[in-house]
Amino acid sequence: MAQKIKLSTIAETLGLSTATVSLALRDSPLVAGATRDKIKEQARALGYIYNRRAASLRTSRSGIIGVVVHDIMNPFYAEILKSIESELDRSRQTFILSNHYDSVEKQRTFIETLLQLGGDGVIMSPAIGTPPEDIRLAEDNNMPAILIARSVEGLDVPIFRGDDSYGISLATNHLISLGHTCIAMVGGTDQTSTGRDRYQGYVNALRRANIEVDPELRIPGPRSKLGGFEAAVTFLSLPQKPTAAVCWNDLVAIGMMNGIARAGLVPGRDVSVTGYDDLEEASIATPALTTVANGQTEVGRNAARALLDKLSGSHEPDGIHLIKPEMRIRQSTGPVKQR
Amino acid sequence: MAQKIKLSTIAETLGLSTATVSLALRDSPLVAGATRDKIKEQARALGYIYNRRAASLRTSRSGIIGVVVHDIMNPFYAEILKSIESELDRSRQTFILSNHYDSVEKQRTFIETLLQLGGDGVIMSPAIGTPPEDIRLAEDNNMPAILIARSVEGLDVPIFRGDDSYGISLATNHLISLGHTCIAMVGGTDQTSTGRDRYQGYVNALRRANIEVDPELRIPGPRSKLGGFEAAVTFLSLPQKPTAAVCWNDLVAIGMMNGIARAGLVPGRDVSVTGYDDLEEASIATPALTTVANGQTEVGRNAARALLDKLSGSHEPDGIHLIKPEMRIRQSTGPVKQR
DNA sequence: GGGCATGCTCTAAAGGATTCGATAAACTGT
DNA sequence: ACAGTTTATCGAATCCTTTAGAGCATGCCC
Structure with missing residues (x-):
């Protein structure tokens, strides 16, 4: 409320430059240990909040990943999302969720919004009738896409789904x-x-x-x-x-x-x-x-990992990744009986 | 892919200044109609993508609203979310969703992330044991909070819930x-x-x-x-x-x-x-x-509206807003019968 | 003591949009 | 014809962080 605390606030109160403060907060080995500790302590004391938009403006990495599916209320997708979530969490990515309800329009709006926010990548279960261009729009603007559950003709982005x-x-x-x-x-x-x-x-x-x-x-x-x-x-x-x-x-x-x-x-x-x-x-x-x-859990986990791999440049997981389904026999089926 | 298109790209190709382009794209009355049309046309032709992070760095308005609940897979929250979504959609806000699974820790991480992204506000169903400071953290950094479903002692942020x-x-x-x-x-x-x-x-x-x-x-x-x-x-x-x-x-x-x-x-x-x-x-x-x-629908809708009102400064919806529940009698209840 | 690493910190230039205040042109009325 | 408006556009500063590249000690070796 009082005053916005920024890097330069910390720098001034300690008689250092913003460069040093910036490096220290990110644990750069360029900064002396004692200085680093002092800076971190001061940041905490002042209640400093890292400004990601300023940072990402410079670095063009936002730490945001988009996920769009037909309907997150549908437990099938919900289970996938849960597994994506736990995978992304550990890599400190924020994820933005959206339903498209099979509206190509809504889906495109989401992709555009994500581009505006500088999203690093997107995981999607494409809406019915998705034109390949809509996904290329993402790829062309340097935001890799991974498909789950459904494919789109005429595209060679990686896809994860059950057989x-x-x-x-x-x-x-x-x-x-x-x-x-x-x-x-x-x-x-x-x-x-x-x-x-x-x-x-x-x-x-x-x-x-x-x-x-x-x-x-x-x-x-x-x-x-x-x-x-x-x-x-x-x-x-x-x-x-x-x-x-x-x-x-x-x-x-x-x-x-x-x-x-x-x-x-x-x-x-x-x-x-x-x-x-x-x-x-x-x-x-x-x-x-x-x-x-x-295999919802595998689909989500593997899709998230594939995207993270792609972002870190370590691996290109192209092509179709099929997961083998398994039968679960319970009580809703039984021997035939005439009605 | 080729080249990043920015305001200045449009400005240069048309022999105008970035100031004019910026104003035109936002339909400012300061710009002549003919110029505006030309600019918009060119923006479309070049595939210009608005850079929200750059904009929000300057304006300190990100268009992002956070929503955090216990578990979005729970249909009770899912119905609330749906109604929040449809309310926010029409005001062109992006919303970021998260579960806290009643972990105060996870909830605080979410609030911090939202602050880093410059979130405009947050709607939350607080985790069990939420300390008031965690919510004040948001408020103190100029990110108003609205509670739904559950209250937190010692706080006077607006809350919407059933009776x-x-x-x-x-x-x-x-x-x-x-x-x-x-x-x-x-x-x-x-x-x-x-x-x-x-x-x-x-x-x-x-x-x-x-x-x-x-x-x-x-x-x-x-x-x-x-x-x-x-x-x-x-x-x-x-x-x-x-x-x-x-x-x-x-x-x-x-x-x-x-x-x-x-x-x-x-x-x-x-x-x-x-x-x-x-x-x-x-x-x-x-x-x-x-x-x-x-009244999930009302809770979601009213909470979202209250937040939007608060952001636009038109209205301060403080206090508790109770929604009156109603009985729905169906077949799972009947006259008493001894077992 | 001169030449070289090594270690730490700093200066300054991005990054892309917004906006205040200024300017130039066109128009108004007398 | 001229002062006074109105209209349309622009220049430049600003938001906050990152990161080359430079600079300055200090320590070490020959």
Whole structure:
């Protein structure tokens, strides 16, 4: 309040130059030990606050990293963010978070803001329909980007994600092995690479088992609990009377189980349901959800490390980094039972 | 990549001064319309990126607002954040988000980082045990703070929160009116103002109905789904055989309903359960959760507006701003039934 | 004692936008 | 035609830190 304390304030009170003070505070070996201690002590005493904007103006390094995903409230992204956070924390980077809600517009605004702030890099799960130029804008202005979860055509920035096609085929195979032959696929969209991959995994698994693929058994759209809840109605009224559902993710699966229960049926006994992601919540759902662990923690950690490596120039982690999903079998799936 | 475009680049290519360019880009009436258009056009053509750090060095306004809460993954905070976000968005402020996970240490680090970046203000739900000095640090360095959800003793910064004591008493009264007399309180902690207020609301409602308060009926601790899930076991083994539970929040209530179902009982019929917060999820839970709407949207919106007002100097929103909670009766509560 | 390291500190020039006060040009009214 | 406005633009200082490059002791060796 009183007076802004700056380097020169410290310098004057000690009869030194700002250069020395600046170096001392950053532990430069150029400054004598005794001087350094005196300076640090004085800085503390005066309540000095380092001015990063002034510093970064000079050094063109801001210590800011941007992270933008579809929706941070979605536990799938939240778990990724948590692991990014713990990775960045230890390297003293500040991170700025944003949702784009699949608005290309909002996403571009975020990238521009980040550029204005001098962001050092950005980790993003690109919005549906992201034009490659928007990401090149970042790269061209010296702000490297790393993608997570979704790819963008025509770009060669590093990307970290689970192997969606393989993961969904695991879930589908599991249902097939329980005797199910009429299996619906609930949720997701063809507009993202993830959506296409997951549907493909489902189709592949059915084909391999010589089960005919019926497009009517696909209920596209839902990606949230509410979506899954509502899709239960559609599912239960399908004329083919499917006995199982491969859901887009755990949220859809949990919502759908709630919808099924509301209709008086018992999920896991009357209808088998699989999720995807293995959120913390999956194991405490009723019944406990059979799902596919999608490696959120690895995705976040590896993406953050890759960016830090790139920034420190030690390593260029280009290309696609796939993480192998794993099956988690619980109580929401069981042997086939006619309705 | 090629060359950094700055104000002076634009100025030179047009034969103008940086002063004029700077003014034009900010739509100053001092600049002639034709000149302004020419400048803006050129800025776009060159791919000029506004350098906020340089600007804020001069103006000491960064356009950055910090938001720190216990855990952004918690849907209660997530809903607040969403409403803060939409409020700040329209005033072109960037916001930086952080969790403190109730670590005073982590919270202070965040405040310091924000000060270094020249944050204009901070909205926070203070960590348990936050010393008033930590918040004064912000205020003293010209970065106003607004509290949400929790208070800190010995401070007169504005605070926005629900009326917890009143809210919980609504839920408790509702159970009492259904005939319940042995009602447990599940979750929460005495270490936060919210925790103390909610317990007090529960106690008050019982006393008003002449029901004796049994401290053994309190199961403190849980604040998450998993916590509620585990607390169900404790609850069901209480010798007093309570017929209803007032839960700390919706997460605890939903977790607890899952735990109760896992034990073979039907929540809403065998045991009545109330939540708190009215998350989106409450209405699709099985059974749909009776809960108390806590006004997250208002809290977020009002807090954000208050901060913006304070920054623009138009208004000093000091003091406590309580939001009146409202009852939402659904299927998780019903008439008393002996177990 | 002269020549050279070595160790520590300082001077001054960036870095990019904003803004006060000055200036020049165009216009007003008489 | 001239003093007085108004309008549009500019010069230069300023915000605070970093960092070459210079400078000055001191100590050491031959």
